[in-house]
Amino acid sequence: MITDTHKWQMLALTVLVGGLLYLLAPVLTPFAIAALFAYLGDPLVDRLEARKMSRTWAVSLVFLLITLFWVLVLLILVPILERQISGLISRAPEYLSYVQEAILPRIEGLLGVQLDRIEGASVVGALKQHWQQAGGVAAAVLGGLSKSGLAVIAWTANLLLLPVLIFYLLRDWDVLVQRVRELLPRSVEPTVVRLTGEADVVLGAFLRGQLSVMFALGTIYSLGLWLVGIEFSLLIGMLAGLVSFIPYLGAIVGVGVGLVAAMVQHGDILHVVLVLAVFGAGQTIESFLLTPWLVGDKIGLHPVAVIFAIMAGGQLFGFFGVLLALPVAAVAMVLLRYAHQRYTTSSLYSHTSLARRHGVPDAGDPAAPDDRPDSQTGGSAAAGAIEAAPAPPLAVDDGKPAQGGAQPPSAAPAAADASKRATPTKGKRRKGKP
Numbered sequence: 001m002i003t004d005t006h007k008w009q010m011l012a013l014t015v016l017v018g019g020l021l022y023l024l025a026p027v028l029t030p031f032a033i034a035a036l037f038a039y040l041g042d043p044l045v046d047r048l049e050a051r052k053m054s055r056t057w058a059v060s061l062v063f064l065l066i067t068l069f070w071v072l073v074l075l076i077l078v079p080i081l082e083r084q085i086s087g088l089i090s091r092a093p094e095y096l097s098y099v100q101e102a103i104l105p106r107i108e109g110l111l112g113v114q115l116d117r118i119e120g121a122s123v124v125g126a127l128k129q130h131w132q133q134a135g136g137v138a139a140a141v142l143g144g145l146s147k148s149g150l151a152v153i154a155w156t157a158n159l160l161l162l163p164v165l166i167f168y169l170l171r172d173w174d175v176l177v178q179r180v181r182e183l184l185p186r187s188v189e190p191t192v193v194r195l196t197g198e199a200d201v202v203l204g205a206f207l208r209g210q211l212s213v214m215f216a217l218g219t220i221y222s223l224g225l226w227l228v229g230i231e232f233s234l235l236i237g238m239l240a241g242l243v244s245f246i247p248y249l250g251a252i253v254g255v256g257v258g259l260v261a262a263m264v265q266h267g268d269i270l271h272v273v274l275v276l277a278v279f280g281a282g283q284t285i286e287s288f289l290l291t292p293w294l295v296g297d298k299i300g301l302h303p304v305a306v307i308f309a310i311m312a313g314g315q316l317f318g319f320f321g322v323l324l325a326l327p328v329a330a331v332a333m334v335l336l337r338y339a340h341q342r343y344t345t346s347s348l349y350s351h352t353s354l355a356r357r358h359g360v361p362d363a364g365d366p367a368a369p370d371d372r373p374d375s376q377t378g379g380s381a382a383a384g385a386i387e388a389a390p391a392p393p394l395a396v397d398d399g400k401p402a403q404g405g406a407q408p409p410s411a412a413p414a415a416a417d418a419s420k421r422a423t424p425t426k427g428k429r430r431k432g433k434p
Contacts, residue, residue: 006187030158034165037066040208041166042173059170066166077234084235098264195338202330209295210245210326216290217241217282221254224278228271230261240279244286245326246310247303255279301329 021028041062048058088095108114169176184192218241225233240254258279262271301309306326313325343349 038169
């Protein structure tokens with residue numbers, strides 16, 4: 001049983017560990033990133049190990065796949081996305097004028113309101129300014145690193161240390177998890193292991209499943225729009241796939257931007273229908289194949305809860321809050337489910353437990369007395385009492401009482417007298433009744 005002293009000790013230990021993590025946050029950054037990649041790659045390593053492959057070779061293969069993925073992203077996708085973003089900024093006035101001349105009048109006619117117009121030059125200027133600021137921030141960071149020799153050394157060391165940490169954490173992940181489990185207090189170890197397992201299922205479904213769904217949708221949308229002939233196909237497809245973790249938002253954003261791009265670039269109904277077909281096919285594949293196969297129903301978050309978590313995370317912590325909103329919400333859901341289970345089994349929730357605590361038996365309690373009259377109970381109580389009473393013993397020929405109960409005192413003389421009358425006297429034959 002966990003006493004108050006144990007609770008205070010656990011609270012003090014938690015505060016101490018949290019303080020150390022906060023103080024060592026700059027040093028722990030590469031370790032946290034490596035732990036994330038190790039957590040994502042461990043199931044694949046376990047599957048390869050189950051196929052009679054050694055742990056070291058399985059880790060080497062997974063590590064090679066992770067490295068190739070990031071090399072392809074940095075060398076192929078990033079340059080293409082940069083060119084498409086620059087092209088979109090240069091053609092922004094054309095897209096904006098089409099929206100204001102073709103779409104806004106129809107919206108005004110449907111709603112009966114007058115909408116303000118936006119100047120294309122101001123939009124282009126704002127986009128260029130923000131794009132230059134993004135490049136300026138990167139240049140300032142690199143410039144600051146180049147001016148400080150220690151910063152350059154630390155940044156380079158972290159960059160070189162990251163692959164080494166990923167490799168060793170992947171290789172020894174199961175051993176480290178078992179060591180942490182052995183350090184847990186025995187009184188709370190089953191509960192912590194159960195909650196950690198549930199959180200692992202939920203986090204795995206999101207981090208591995210949902211990210212895979214996002215990447216697959218981005219690829220499907222990009223290839224489909226490229227086959228249709230849309231100019232900024234990769235940018236639109238990746239944008240729609242990136243925000244697809246918010247229910248229906250990815251499809252709405254992709255369809256809206258894709259239709260505008262199709263009308264501006266081609267100006268016919270055929271390409272509009274083709275764009276709709278691309279996103280319709282993507283949504284069908286996601287609903288019937290990707291989500292059931294990769295995610296399933298393990299996350300268990302309602303769409304309203306997903307939207308609220310993302311908005312709350314963005315309001316509290318900005319962009320990183322948006323990224324971490326769903327994983328944190330998934331883990332919080334596991335903890336809330338456990339708290340709900342404890343609450344429903346507590347005396348605060350259960351009326352029966354409260355009644356028993358105060359000495360008042362509950363109406364459905366078998367031990368509670370039945371205060372109903374005999375007219376309602378059918379005399380069952382009296383019948384039960386009669387059946388429960390012991391029957392008097394019967395006399396036998398040898399004068400001994402029958403087994404099965406003690407003989408009443410009043411019955412003993414009568415039995416002896418009857419036995420004496422039934423015995424014949426010596427030398428005489430008794431006539432008449434015995």
